[in-house]
Amino acid sequence: MAQNRRTKLNILVTGTLGTGKYTMSSLLADAAQLCHINVGDVVKEKNLYDGWDEN
Template sequence: MAQNCRTKLNILVTGTPGMGKTTMSSLLADAAQLRHINVGDVVKEKNFYDGWDENLECHFINENQVCTP
């Protein structure tokens, strides 16, 4: 069995668009000396989405693409 070499956990913050997730996550990462990655930015940069939700004004994220190493 392979040993996990990570020393820090991933923290995933989810929720409704426009509720302050990015702001809160950035502040939390700074306070805890962690790296902050905005998954929404990665999704847009790499086109990891399957469409657009007109009501929520956000992309439908393709989780398989986002989670594949």
């Protein structure tokens, strides 16, 4: 059976608000020649949420 071999990684960065996740992950993606995807933007763009917690 043939195995699918990935040539690039998926890297998920999580953490507390305002700690520089977006900045750091953008720089990392540029340096590693990876695609940077902001999941929050995709969720909003495609309306993939059911509600919002204001707390």
